[in-house]
Amino acid sequence: MKYLSLHPSQACYLLMPSIVTLIITQKPGGGYNAMTACWIMPVSRIPPRIAVAISPRRFTYECLKTNPEFTICVLGPQHEEIADYCGSVSGRDENKIEKLEQKGIKLVKLSKIKTPGIEGCLAIIGCKLWRDYEGGDHRIIVGEVVECMVQEDKFRDTWRDVELLYYYGGTRYLSVRVPS
């Protein structure tokens, strides 16, 4: 068997595709921001904690430093355009939430944190920032899950009968069907 040697900086791509989410945060001056994130993983079930790798250059990181809570919205294939938009434009330059609202997307309120989710996404996980570790060119943001909700017909112990959206670099997205 022949292996191709890659530059170590390419290793991250060998661990993708990864599920696509939106990270919603509160902006320092009021209002909310949405950023696409796929470097995300559970790190503890009890207590429930999830880690997201977020570059300190993102406006999202600045938002987290002023308001230490966020929601994770799990996207489906119908949200590819939203993922692309929120993953290529910074909240420093555009009010992304306002743009989404103009397209008819509504916000969903949570009960334990102020930050909302996006209506139509498959699941919403509300987190309080627990730790912020050094990772490298990304920070490891660990959130403690305080609330979570899922579209009722799409989950019974695990995902059922649903299409999930995955990303594996560049503009490459993948839709994965989970059987019932």
Ligand SMILES: Cc1cc2nc3c(=O)[nH]c(=O)nc-3n(C[C@H](O)[C@H](O)[C@H](O)COP(=O)(O)O)c2cc1C
């Ligand atoms: C599919 C996709 C996944 C992404 N995943 C991450 C990620 O996990 N962490 C990160 O820091 N940036 C990620 N990005 C890049 C940010 O979403 C992008 O830089 C965004 O414009 C930052 O927005 P903000 O400045 O409003 O926070 C991703 C982009 C795309 C398109």
